[in-house]
Amino acid sequence: MGVRRALLGVLIVLLAGCSTGGQASPADPPTTPQASPTTVSLPPRPRDIPIDGVDPCSLLTPEQRVGLRLDRPPQPRREPSLLYPGEVSWCSIRGNEPAISISISTVTTAGIEFWTSGQAAGELRPAEIAEFPALVARSQVLDDGCKVLLDVAPGQLLDVQARSAGADPPIPEDQLCRDAERAADLVMDTLLSQH
Template identity: 55%
Template sequence: MRRVWGALLVAAAVLVGGCSDGGQAAAPVEPSGIELPPRPRDVRIDGVDPCSLLTEEQRTRLGLDRPPVFDLGPSLLYPGADIPACLIQGYEPRAVSVGLSIVTIAGIELFTSGGLAAAVRPVQTHGFPAVVAVPTRFTSYCTVVVDVAPGQLLDVQFADGGRQPPIPQPQLCQNAEQTADAVMETLLASR
């Protein structure tokens, strides 16, 4: 499991570190200047199981046909604590992977401050402010981060599963947004 989840952590490191293939640091990313609307309310996610955030029906709709796999481990993107995460894969009709992380040690400011090697654009999901972080160098995944409470966020990553031809990144971003919507629907129904 750690090997599978490790690929998602490497993707997160690329978002933060902006390293090139040779290990050389990429040019710094300019501040994004993104201002987000306020949250409609705070939804604390302490103790939430990330694997509970997509129902079986939602997983089927998103093409995720493998059982969710829970992981708790360190993250390069969110240093200082073990981050509860869930990996869900799908192989039919296409190969994809979704990573859901419950982050209670960092707020969405990490993504709006401009320190990422990604193009960041604001969106909303169920009225909650969010951003789509599109890696500028690697095109095999896309991330949506939802601001749920002060210093807390949901990190939803949608990645290509490696078949040919690859899934275009705009489609991965669209799927990441759909997944974030489904996650928020489930979270809000339980609160």
């Protein structure tokens, strides 16, 4: 049941993202076939950076947001997650040109092993952000978003997602992954400057 819920959560989150629009219901089944879980190995973290109490909206400075062309105010939320156990704090920031949304989640209820152990579905590619192990996650069934998952501490991770937010034509998935990696790099710069 937990694996089924995680798979459903991945599909819902990658479909709905962390937008300020309507919320998807966990009871609503996905309309596309479920993807297969993937197992991945990552190197150890260079050090631990606990993110308890870190405001995700503080992790992109106003200057960094300008560089990412995010011109709308950050929208913070804390609520039960459709993907991770328990409540998760996240921040969504949108831009108009192009129509993109970057969301940052400070996940203190699950670590990177949530993704590396095959509990979550998606195409995963190992990466390194500011010398920390990371994963770039693409949905195998949806193409309007891309996540970067950063291993920052035992049982904790940062989830940075880029989504096309109504762009016409939609932003290509490869570009969304590049945007997510760029945003994740800036997020880690800010987090490291705070510790």
